[in-house]
Amino acid sequence: MTAAARGDWRAVHDEAMRRIGAREWKPGALIPAETALAEEFGCARATVGRAMRELAAAGLIERRRKAGTRVAERPVRHARLAIPLIREEIEAAGAAYSYALLGAEERAAPPPVRARFGEARLLHSAAIHFAGGAPAVLEERWINLDLMPGAAEPGLFETESANEWLVRHAPFAGGEMAVSSEAAEAAEAAALGVAPGAPLLAVERLTRGPEGPVTLARLAHAPGRRMRLEL
Amino acid sequence: MTAAARGDWRAVHDEAMRRIGAREWKPGALIPAETALAEEFGCARATVGRAMRELAAAGLIERRRKAGTRVAERPVRHARLAIPLIREEIEAAGAAYSYALLGAEERAAPPPVRARFGEARLLHSAAIHFAGGAPAVLEERWINLDLMPGAAEPGLFETESANEWLVRHAPFAGGEMAVSSEAAEAAEAAALGVAPGAPLLAVERLTRGPEGPVTLARLAHAPGRRMRLEL
DNA sequence: ATTCTTTTTATGTCTGCTCATAATAGGCCT
DNA sequence: AGGCCTATTATGAGCAGACATAAAAAGAAT
CATH class of the missing domain: 3.40.1410.10 (Chorismate lyase-like)
Incomplete structure (x- = not known):
C-alpha cells in the first residue's frame, strides 16, 4: 500500500531505535543493509537512509561504506548546552x-x-x-x-x-x-x-x-x- | 555539467553559511526559496533542501512551510559535551x-x-x-x-x-x-x-x-x- | 605465503518527479 | 470592519533510478 503519509522515515527511525534499545540488534553487531530494511519496511532505500543518518548523527549507530552499519558499542552520549546571553x-x-x-x-x-x-x-x-x-x-x-x-x-x-x-x-x-x-x-x-x-x-x-x-x-x-x- | 562528485549539498551549505556570516543574508531576513536556490546553484531542489535542513538543525536558519526560510535573529548557539565513562x-x-x-x-x-x-x-x-x-x-x-x-x-x-x-x-x-x-x-x-x-x-x-x-x-x-x- | 590488482558491495549522494501539509494571502459575504 | 472560505505556495517527505566512493573480499602474480 501507499505507506508514507506524514513520516515514513520516522517510523523506520523509531523502530530501529526500539530494536537497539531492546537488544534485538546487539551492541557492536551489524544490522541489515539499507536495501534489506527498505524491503522489510516496504519503502525506498533513501527513506531508510534518512532514518539511519539521523541515528548515526545521534551516535547510536556507526556506518561505513561497504562495511555496513553496526550498533555503536557504547553509544556516545552527548549533552547539549544552550548558550544564552x-x-x-x-x-x-x-x-x-x-x-x-x-x-x-x-x-x-x-x-x-x-x-x-x-x-x-x-x-x-x-x-x-x-x-x-x-x-x-x-x-x-x-x-x-x-x-x-x-x-x-x-x-x-x-x-x-x-x-x-x-x-x-x-x-x-x-x-x-x-x-x-x-x-x-x-x-x-x-x-x-x-x-x-x-x-x-x-x-x-x-x-x-x-x-x-x-x-x-x-x-x-x-x-x-x-x-x-x-x- | 555533471557537478556532484563528493558533496554538492555541502557546497550549498557552505555558501549559505558564508552569506549568513557575511551578512549578505541579514538576521531575520527571508532567504530565497529552495527552487530559486536550486536554479542558482544548478542542482536539484532536494539538494538545496538537504543543505538547508543541516543549517536549520544547527540553528542558523528557521524554516516554516509556506512562510519560507529566514536567517535566525540570534543564532542559538549550543555547545556539545561528550559524556565519557x-x-x-x-x-x-x-x-x-x-x-x-x-x-x-x-x-x-x-x-x-x-x-x-x-x-x-x-x-x-x-x-x-x-x-x-x-x-x-x-x-x-x-x-x-x-x-x-x-x-x-x-x-x-x-x-x-x-x-x-x-x-x-x-x-x-x-x-x-x-x-x-x-x-x-x-x-x-x-x-x-x-x-x-x-x-x-x-x-x-x-x-x-x-x-x-x-x-x-x-x-x-x-x-x-x-x-x-x-x- | 605475501603482495598487488580486480571485483564486489553497502553506503553516500544526486536527479526529477509526485504528493502532502501548513500557513499565508486574497476574495467573499455579512 | 470583521469573520469565513478558498487558492496559492514554500517546505516536507517519498520513490525510483543512477552514479560515486570506500573498503572488504576474492583472485592473480610474485
Whole structure:
C-alpha cells in the first residue's frame, strides 16, 4: 500500500531505535543493509537512509561504506548546552539585569592568551553582570582586533556587553569551551562580593570565525549559579 | 555539467553559511526559496533542501512551510559535551584508573529524589573513582529498581561502576544535567581527600528511559578537573 | 605465503518527479 | 470592519533510478 503519509522515515527511525534499545540488534553487531530494511519496511532505500543518518548523527549507530552499519558499542552520549546571553539568562530567572564595564583597552596579552591568538592585536575588556543588583558573573575577555577592528571604538561596551555586540557582529565558525570549579581569588572575590576562596563556576570560551580565533572569554559565575544541559 | 562528485549539498551549505556570516543574508531576513536556490546553484531542489535542513538543525536558519526560510535573529548557539565513562576520561588523561564501592543498598530516598522518581523502589549507591591513586570523582547514585530490577543483584557494583553497568543495560530516551560549583562538605572533603570548603565541580544527571526515570547521579569532581565542550 | 590488482558491495549522494501539509494571502459575504 | 472560505505556495517527505566512493573480499602474480 501507499505507506508514507506524514513520516515514513520516522517510523523506520523509531523502530530501529526500539530494536537497539531492546537488544534485538546487539551492541557492536551489524544490522541489515539499507536495501534489506527498505524491503522489510516496504519503502525506498533513501527513506531508510534518512532514518539511519539521523541515528548515526545521534551516535547510536556507526556506518561505513561497504562495511555496513553496526550498533555503536557504547553509544556516545552527548549533552547539549544552550548558550544564552547572560542578560537573557538573568531576565529569564526573573531578576533585573544590569551591567557595568570595568575597562576596555588594547593591551599586550599574557602568554597563555597569546598562544591562542598568535600575533594579533588584542582588546582586553572586563565587566560585571548583575542580577537584581547583586553581582552574578564576572567577565574577562580578549578580542582579536585584526579580525574585529570595529571593537576598538571607544565607549562601545559602556552600555552593551561585549558578548552581545560580538554575537551580532562576529562571524562564527566554531569554538571550544571548558568548565571548571575554582576558588575565588582576592580580586574576583572583591568584584563579585563574595568571600575569597568561595567556589566559582569558571567558564572559558574560545570562539573562532572562519579566519581565526575571534574572542576568548572567561566567565566567573558567583556561587549558586547552575548550568543546565539536556541529553 | 555533471557537478556532484563528493558533496554538492555541502557546497550549498557552505555558501549559505558564508552569506549568513557575511551578512549578505541579514538576521531575520527571508532567504530565497529552495527552487530559486536550486536554479542558482544548478542542482536539484532536494539538494538545496538537504543543505538547508543541516543549517536549520544547527540553528542558523528557521524554516516554516509556506512562510519560507529566514536567517535566525540570534543564532542559538549550543555547545556539545561528550559524556565519557569516568574510567575512559581518566585513562585518556594518562592516569591509572581504579574504583571503590562505598555501598549499595535499597533505601528510602529523601524528598528531592522522590520528587523525580515518584513511588519507585530505589537503590542507592556511592563510590569513588581514583586517578593514579588519588580520589578524582565521588559518585552518589539512585537507581530505579522498578525499571532496572537487575541492578539489585548483590555485589554487582563491586568491580564495575554503576555507570558502566547502566550504560550497557539501561535503555536511554533522554535526560537532564546540571553543573554547578560547590564548596566541599565535610563528608565529601574527607572522601576526596581535600580540605572542607574546597571548590568541587558538581554534576547532577538524571537519565530517562522510555518508561520513566532510570537513574539520578551526582558526581562531585575534585578541584582541578575540567569539563570540555565543543561549539 | 605475501603482495598487488580486480571485483564486489553497502553506503553516500544526486536527479526529477509526485504528493502532502501548513500557513499565508486574497476574495467573499455579512 | 470583521469573520469565513478558498487558492496559492514554500517546505516536507517519498520513490525510483543512477552514479560515486570506500573498503572488504576474492583472485592473480610474485
